[in-house]
Amino acid sequence: MSKLNLEFDPDHPNIEDYLHTDSIQEPLGKLRLHDLLDISPTLTEAVGAIVDDSFTRCFKSNPPEPWNWNVYLFPLWCLGVVVRYGILFPVRVLILTIGWIIFLSCYIPVHVLLKGHDKIRKKLERALVELICSFFVASWTGVVKYHGPRPCARPKQVFVANHTSMIDFIILEQMTAFAVIMQKHPGWVGLLQSTILESVGCIWFNRSEAKDREIVARKLREHVEGADNNPLLIFPEGTCVNNHYSVMFKKGAFELGSTVCPIAIKYNKIFVDAFWNSRKQSFTTHLLQLMTSWAVVCDVWYLEPQNMRPGETAIEFAERVRGIISVRAGIKKVPWDGYLKYSRPSPKHRERKQQSFADSVLRRLEDK
Amino acid sequence: MGNTSSMLTQYDIEEVQEHCNNTFSQQEIVSLYQRFCQLDRNSGGFISADEFLSVPEFAVNPLSQRLFRMIDGLNFKEFVAFLSAFSSRATLQHKVEFIFKVYDSDGNGKVAFSDLLDVLRDLTGQFISEQQRELVLTQVLEEGGYKKDSLLVLSDFMKILGNNGLKMEVEVPVD
Numbered sequence: 001m002s003k004l005n006l007e008f009d010p011d012h013p014n015i016e017d018y019l020h021t022d023s024i025q026e027p028l029g030k031l032r033l034h035d036l037l038d039i040s041p042t043l044t045e046a047v048g049a050i051v052d053d054s055f056t057r058c059f060k061s062n063p064p065e066p067w068n069w070n071v072y073l074f075p076l077w078c079l080g081v082v083v084r085y086g087i088l089f090p091v092r093v094l095i096l097t098i099g100w101i102i103f104l105s106c107y108i109p110v111h112v113l114l115k116g117h118d119k120i121r122k123k124l125e126r127a128l129v130e131l132i133c134s135f136f137v138a139s140w141t142g143v144v145k146y147h148g149p150r151p152c153a154r155p156k157q158v159f160v161a162n163h164t165s166m167i168d169f170i171i172l173e174q175m176t177a178f179a180v181i182m183q184k185h186p187g188w189v190g191l192l193q194s195t196i197l198e199s200v201g202c203i204w205f206n207r208s209e210a211k212d213r214e215i216v217a218r219k220l221r222e223h224v225e226g227a228d229n230n231p232l233l234i235f236p237e238g239t240c241v242n243n244h245y246s247v248m249f250k251k252g253a254f255e256l257g258s259t260v261c262p263i264a265i266k267y268n269k270i271f272v273d274a275f276w277n278s279r280k281q282s283f284t285t286h287l288l289q290l291m292t293s294w295a296v297v298c299d300v301w302y303l304e305p306q307n308m309r310p311g312e313t314a315i316e317f318a319e320r321v322r323g324i325i326s327v328r329a330g331i332k333k334v335p336w337d338g339y340l341k342y343s344r345p346s347p348k349h350r351e352r353k354q355q356s357f358a359d360s361v362l363r364r365l366e367d368k
Numbered sequence: 369m370g371n372t373s374s375m376l377t378q379y380d381i382e383e384v385q386e387h388c389n390n391t392f393s394q395q396e397i398v399s400l401y402q403r404f405c406q407l408d409r410n411s412g413g414f415i416s417a418d419e420f421l422s423v424p425e426f427a428v429n430p431l432s433q434r435l436f437r438m439i440d441g442l443n444f445k446e447f448v449a450f451l452s453a454f455s456s457r458a459t460l461q462h463k464v465e466f467i468f469k470v471y472d473s474d475g476n477g478k479v480a481f482s483d484l485l486d487v488l489r490d491l492t493g494q495f496i497s498e499q500q501r502e503l504v505l506t507q508v509l510e511e512g513g514y515k516k517d518s519l520l521v522l523s524d525f526m527k528i529l530g531n532n533g534l535k536m537e538v539e540v541p542v543d
Contacts (some may be wrong), residue, residue, distance in 0.1 A: 031504070031508055032511070032512065033508045033509060033511065033512030033514070033528055034512075034528050034529060034531075034532070036484075036504075036505070036508055037467070037471075037484075037525065037528055037529060038467075038487065038529055038534070039431065039467060039491070040467065040535060040536040041461070041472065041535075042430060042491065043431060043435070043466075043470065043536065044427070044454065044535070044536050044537065044538060045429055045456075045468070045509045045537050046426055046432055046435050047432055047435070047451060047454050048425075048538045049402070049423050049425035049426040049429065050420070050423070050426055050439075050451070050537075051403060051409075051451065051454075051538050051541075052403065052540075053423045053424070053425045053426070054408075054421060054425070054480065055425065056406065056422075060406070079422040086404050088486075096513075116459050117510065118534055156489040229444075256541050279409075300486045324487050336424055340424045340466065344421060344424075344427055345424045345427050345428050345519060350427075350429070350493070351431055351493055351494075353428070353429070353430055354430055354491060354492050354493030354494075354495055355495045356491070357491050357492055358492035358493070358495035359495070361440060361492065361496070362496065362500075362504075363508075365504055
């Protein structure tokens with residue numbers, strides 16, 4: 001009787017702790033034909049997942065209810081469209097262009113001329129990056145309310161936040177120049193990443209490369225230990241979620257031996273849905289959508305720094321911090337790994353179910 | 369049925385309702401349609417294997433392959449009819465029929481020892497040896513009054529499963 005011990009898996013917490021499947025009542029007594037033939041619990045779980053599942057819900061962009069369905073609301077809405085596209089949008093584009101001109105005319109000289117004087121160059125570049133981010137935020141009429149003490153640059157600390165769109169980074173960056181770890185993107189975003197973001201210190205990863213994790217872990221550790229590196233910002237979900245749910249945090253940020261400072265971000269949907277559904281739209285389309293909406297309203301909470309408790313594993317620590325952020329932002333936790341958007345679940349979960357069913361069959365066979 | 373639009377007309381809803389013998393309410397059918405469109409990402413009119421497997425809760429289920437074979441290529445009307453066994457309004461007979469169809473993979477109306485073994489293998493995986501599985505099945509079949517080479521039909525299933533009632537219901541979320 002082979003009994004694989006799948007009970008303790010240091011990489012993944014037990015999903016069964018979260019899933020509210022009606023626990024298959026362990027009927028007592030001897031195994032009968034009825035019990036073997038009755039596959040209804042397993043079928044019900046499968047069909048339940050077909051009808052509704054918590055994973056897909058995390059990435060559903062909920063379009064706002066159209067309110068222009070009336071004879072007098074419609075002209076109002078048309079007027080709104082005219083204002084948004086005809087007046088606001090050009091003004092915003094203008095603001096953004098001015099911002100870029102100012103930024104580039106300061107950044108390029110600073111970057112080239114102050115090559116030798118690193119300390120002051122870094123300081124100026126930091127301030128300039130914060131400036132251009134403020135211009136970005138202004139170009140969406142961003143109304144951002146920051147709560148809590150501003151982040152300070154100390155070694156041995158990382159900042160983690162929930163992730164809704166790439167604009168999360170811009171919103172946080174306008175307040176503090178963070179170093180960030182990001183997926184390398186193609187196109188103009190990639191260009192910005194390799195030029196300007198390099199100056200604040202960024203770490204690149206590639207989701208599709210398996211060996212990548214160790215390299216990235218090492219880079220993270222090195223960065224955190226450096227005294228004059230910018231504070232590191234990590235989005236442990238690894239993917240954009242729709243701001244109603246949070247998916248599992250990857251433990252990478254939590255096993256660096258540093259203090260973790262949680263940041264919670266919540267967008268107000270009334271003005272615009274800031275969720276970037278990368279399956280549905282490119283980042284450029286997403287930005288244009290933001291620039292033709294009324295405003296981007298959000299709250300940012302800088303929460304109390306957390307340390308790993310004695311006896312706590314990295315995963316438990318990650319889940320505890322996720323709980324803190326989710327409560328503050330008013331979002332629900334789901335037990336799924338965000339990367340399931342791109343890959344299939346590991347066979348371990350299915351095997352766990354098979355093992356528990358097999359155990360119960362064999363146990364009841366021996367009952368008299 | 370509207371091919372590109374995500375809107376169902378009243379006629380469409382009534383047609384689907386008739387096809388599933390009124391086991392779902394009209395609101396539930398609308399919700400199911402939204403879900404169908406959400407899963408059918410490439411708007412092919414049916415949900416492909418890849419799209420089903422992108423639901424992790426479904427992909428980790430031991431019977432997902434079997435269910436997928438039954439649901440593959442179904443259009444929305446047939447999809448609803450497939451799910452109707454899990455409605456609260458479905459009869460016990462309907463539920464038992466569904467379970468029978470899961471076992472009877474070749475659709476000849478008879479479930480043999482090998483079919484029973486196949487399902488048991490899906491459910492227990494590598495955690496019971498093949499020999500042990502056969503032994504367990506044979507023993508339990510004989511205690512139930514059947515022989516190893518008996519061919520079970522629907523009425524047998526009704527007799528075995530019909531006594532205690534089946535708990536096989538899925539709630540369709542209605543906005």
